[in-house]
Amino acid sequence: MRSRKPSPQTVRVLAALLARAADWRYGYELTKEIGLPSGTLYPVLMRLADQGLLDAEWRASDRPGAPPRHAYRLSRTGVAFALASVDAAAATNTLPGATLA
Template identity: 40%
Template structure:
């Protein structure tokens, strides 16, 4: 699992009940859309996240519809495991500047 994937999963883990949309994740993780959206598609295909389109009327909210992503229960378990591995690597000096 790549560091970018771990960052996305742990960002989503920070708000387990939340639904995250792409632009928000891009800002939080610090990656571009060309990296994020293929990554989200792979995570969804693997069953780690699920997505749905918001039901808001674009004319009422003044923007296009957002697609929201949320961790599945399996995704939460994987994210927690990867977060634990990352913390262990950091504690033994295996990674700098996460």
């Protein structure tokens, strides 16, 4: 696993996934929730999955005739990494979307 701190975009993805850590999430849903374009989001998701921080699987669509969709959720290691990353970003006031009190 990389020792560098995650990018602000990665922290946003981790925070969104952490908010519903047990749920499978779709990329499209995450783009709408956190406002990252798909060209930024999907490389982050792939990198996190390659590092073992996300579980990823193809899931059948709810719509008849629609193709399967890739779904993501934090792995056990990913939950710990997300907690540490979000906490570190909050402690340094670099948590995306956070406001100073």
